[in-house]
Amino acid sequence: MSSDVILVIVVGTALAFDFTNGFHDTANVVATSISTGAARPQVAIAMASLLNFAGAFISISVAATVANDVVNADVITPTIVFAGLIGAIAWNLITWSFGLPSSSSHALIGGVVGSAIAAAGFDAVIAEGLVGKVLIPALIAPVLAFSVAGLSIGLIYRIVGKQKPGTVTRGFKYGQIVSGGLLALAHGTNDAQKTMGVITLALIANGSLAAGADPPLWVIASAAAAIAAGTYSGGWRIIKTTGTRIIKMDAAQGFSSQGAGSAVILASTHFGFPLSTTHVINGGIMGAGAAKRFSAVRWGVAGNIVFAWVLTLPAAAAIGALAYGLTRIFGTGALGPVVVTLASLSLIVAVFARRAERGAPVAASSG
């Protein structure tokens, strides 16, 4: 009975994380389309939300990696997964409050790894999976998106550089509707699957599923719905950073960065790499900006984003470990997760209330 209560809390927390993932990552998907005027904000966000939902049903390779290749399922308990999720949500909200587009994916993996280490030592981590499927792709992906976007924009300017700007801009704005849609689909295939992977891991840990099992349909559908709802709610603070503060973009740059991002994410999803869409699209934006003019990129803002990226895994791991320690103070039953959930919710409400009191934007409608 107690383990079932913990499982319900874990599933609820995982879906809450998925919601914050969509909320946090909306910027990655729609910011370039909005900032170049290719789509109106509400239309872009609604389209991204629908395509995120659809994308979640396309593949389960990434979910399998998260469930089976990062931590040792034999030593994982639902409480460990719960604490990892708390670490990820906390880090997502911290970076959101500063307007930094850090990686929700790495926050999730960092949180689960941190709580697993706190619970069962370093043997709980599968080094091959963590390094080969998470850390190395994490380093390569933004560089790849940067290079592909840079080469693409160079090619675009060579081909259409002498044509009338009006026709070219209009054309790339139409193109951005497709490339933005493709990016939203790619985001759904990769990001929604991380939550599916974590819920599957909790189900395996609880004995409700056999080790190595694929996510059940209800897990896929609920993860898809949660990320779509989060995306629709939008994260306007980060949209502003991604869409206007890294570079001032034209439609061709928006198209090349979205095209590069989609290509990198879809290729990675095919091989089951749980990639950060945040890293990829920001790498693409920087590449499209730097190829036109190196000084066009506001490297100070870019530096802050890189700093948040570097911090994400260790910070989420530390918070995950702390959350596990707090949970265990109340024993191994359901009381720990219940208390930590209530404490976390109270903290979140307090932060939002304080922000609202100061008059800072807290929701899409205020952006």
Next chain:
Amino acid sequence: MTLATLVEGKELLETVVASTVAGIGVTFVFSVAIWGVARFADLSRNERPLAAAAAALAAGLALLATVAIVVLGILVMTSK
């Protein structure tokens, strides 16, 4: 345990190649489509119907190629 044994080299290399080819390929064909549309408008204004028709044909073919690459990309990438 060395780094070489941890890294999934073949899959990473395929990811890099596929991303590069798809990203740059789509950009190339779509840019040709826009070039074709822009040239078609110019040449039509200058009353050069044959050249304008050729530009329109290039634009149409490039647009079809763009759609084909996007659809093929989604099918291949998600067919695992």
